[in-house]
Amino acid sequence: MTFSVVGFDSGSGSWGVAVASKFLAVGAVVPGGGAGAGAVATQAMAELSFGPDGLDLLAEGNSAEQVIAQLTGRDDEREHRQVGMVDSEGRGATFTGGSCMEWAGGMAGDGFAVQGNILVGPEVVAAMAEAWERRDGDPLERRLLAALTAGDQAGGDRRGRQSAALRVWREGAAYGGVLDIAIDLRVDDHPTPVDELARLLDLHDLYFGKPDPASLLPLEGPLAAEVAGLLEKLGYTMNDALETWASVENYEERLVPGKIDPVVLRQLRQAASTSP
Known part of the structure; x- marks a missing residue:
C-alpha cells in the first residue's frame, strides 16, 4: 500500500x-x-x-x-x-x-x-x-x-x-x-x-534555506533607500524594520547583518507591490 x-x-x-x-x-x-x-x-x-x-x-x-x-x-x-x-x-x-x-x-x-x-x-x-x-x-x-x-x-x-x-x-x-x-x-x-x-x-x-554568500547584496546606498521605502509602505518604520518584518514573515533564517539576501529582497518587493 x-x-x-x-x-x-x-x-x-x-x-x-x-x-x-x-x-x-x-x-x-x-x-x-x-x-x-x-x-x-x-x-x-x-x-x-x-x-x-x-x-x-x-x-x-x-x-x-x-x-x-x-x-x-x-x-x-x-x-x-x-x-x-x-x-x-x-x-x-x-x-x-x-x-x-x-x-x-x-x-x-x-x-x-x-x-x-x-x-x-x-x-x-x-x-x-x-x-x-x-x-x-x-x-x-x-x-x-x-x-x-x-x-x-x-x-x-x-x-x-x-x-x-x-x-x-x-x-x-x-x-x-x-x-x-x-x-x-x-x-x-x-x-x-x-x-x-x-x-x-x-x-x-x-x-x-541559507543564503548564498556570493549572492548577498550590500545594504547601502540606493538599495538601502529602496528597502527602507518598501518597509515603510508595509508599515515598518523603526530602526530594526527589516529584522521585524523578516521575523513576522518567517525569513529570519535568511538575515545577514549589513546585507540582504536576494530571495528576501524579492519577497519584500512582492509584498510591497501588493500592499494597499
Missing part, C-alpha cells in the same frame, strides 16, 4: 526518507531515522518497532543488511513485512516478505533503498531507482523527492493516492541548531499528495 525511498548523502552527512501511500498520514508510520545512525522505512503490514529497534542496531555499527536480517529473523510475521534501510555509511538494503500484496518488491544500492507494495508493477521501483541515480549531486531532499515523484508518475500505489511525507536528519540541522531533524514535512490527506509535498518543500527552502 506504500512506496518509499531511503537515502544517504555523504557530502552533507544527511539521512532521509520519502514515502507516499493510499493511507492516512503515512508519515506517522513509515519513516524513522537519526543523524549518525541511518534511516528506516517500515511498511506493508508495518512493524513499527522496526524503526526504533533498527536505529538502535544501526547506531551500534551494524550494516543495513545485518539489521534487516536481525529484525526479520525474530519476526514471525516477516513474510508480511517490507522494510528499507540505509546505515551510517550509506549502505542500502531492502526486504520484501513473500506474502506482501502484489506487486511488491524493492531495489537497493550504494546510498539508497527503494521499495513498495500494492503497486501497479515493478516499473514503479525501477523509475524511483533511476531518478535517484540521475539526480546524483542534488541535495538529499531533492533526490528523495525526485525518486518519490518518479514512482508516483509511474503509477505508484495501485489503489490511488492519499498521503506523503519527507523527513531528513542531519546533526544540529533543526531550527535553532539543537535537534537533528532537518526537514519534517507531511501531507496527511490530499488528492495529489506528492505534488503537495513538493510545494511544501519549496516553502521550506524559502523560509529556512
